[in-house]
Amino acid sequence: MASAFTPLVGASLLHVAAEYGHPKVAGVLLAAGAAVDARAAVDDFGMNGHTPLFHTVNSSGNRSEPLMRLLLDAGARADILLAGITWGKGFDWETTCFDVTPVSYAQLGLLPQMHRSERDVYANVSVLLQAAGRTAPPLGNVPNRYVHPPRDA
Numbered sequence: 001m002a003s004a005f006t007p008l009v010g011a012s013l014l015h016v017a018a019e020y021g022h023p024k025v026a027g028v029l030l031a032a033g034a035a036v037d038a039r040a041a042v043d044d045f046g047m048n049g050h051t052p053l054f055h056t057v058n059s060s061g062n063r064s065e066p067l068m069r070l071l072l073d074a075g076a077r078a079d080i081l082l083a084g085i086t087w088g089k090g091f092d093w094e095t096t097c098f099d100v101t102p103v104s105y106a107q108l109g110l111l112p113q114m115h116r117s118e119r120d121v122y123a124n125v126s127v128l129l130q131a132a133g134r135t136a137p138p139l140g141n142v143p144n145r146y147v148h149p150p151r152d153a
Contacts (some may be wrong), residue, residue, distance in 0.1 A: 004091055006046050006055045010041020018055035021063040023070050026052075036074045047084040051076060053102050054085065057128065058109035062120035077133040079101045081132065087114075103128045118143040 008018060016032045017025040042049040053076040056068035065136065072078065084098040085105065093113040097105070106124045109116030119142060126136040 004062075004088055006050065006087060007040060007085070009043070009048065012038040012040075012052070013074060014038060014052045014060060015040055015050075015055055018052040018064060018067055018071065023067045026067055026070055030070075030074050036071055036076045037080070041084075045084075047086055047096070049082055050085055050100075050105075051080060051102075052099075053078065053080075054082075054105055057102050057106035057124050058114060058116055058121065060115070062124070063118065065124060068124065072127070072131045076131075078128045085140070086122070103132065118147075136145055 003019060008015060010018060012034065013020075014026060014029045014036070015070070017023075017029060026118070026148045037051045037053075039049045039051060044150070053068065053071050056071060057063035078101070080101060081137045082100045085098060085100050086094060086096045089106070095111065095113060097108055099110075103125055106121060106128055108114060109121040109124075110118065121140050122142045128140075
C-alpha cells in the first residue's frame with residue numbers, strides 16, 4: 001500500500017490505523033490480539049521493517065500522539081533499531097534515513113520537509129525516552145532560538 005509518509009508496504013492493519021491516526025480502530029485491533037510490535041516488510045536493501053509505533057511519532061499536526069501513547073501503554077517497544085526507513089517514497093519529499101529508532105524517527109520531524117512543530121517533536125521524544133527507560137535532559141532551547149530568533153518589540 002502506498003503512503004505519502006511512513007511506508008505501509010507489508011504493513012498490518014495496526015500500522016494503517018497508526019498511520020492515519022485512528023486510536024479507536026487501534027484499540028479494537030489490540031483488544032482482538034493484534035501484535036503491537038508487528039513488523040512491516042523489509043525491502044531488498046534491508047530497509048523498513050518498522051512497527052506501528054513508527055507511524056505515530058512524527059505525524060502531521062501530531063495527530064497520532066494519543067495513538068503513540070496507546071501503543072506504548074500496550075507494550076510497544078521504543079528501542080527497536082531499523083537499518084533504515086524511507087519516508088514519503090516516490091514523492092518529492094522522499095527522505096531515506098539510516099539507523100532509525102522511534103526516538104530518532106521522531107527527531108527527524110525537525111527536517112524541513114516534514115513540517116513538524118519543534119515542541120511536538122521534543123514532547124514525543126521525551127515520552128519515547130521515558131518508555132525506553134531513559135531520562136531526557138532539560139531542553140531549554142525549544143523552539144531553537146537560532147532558527148526562530150525573537151522578534152524585536
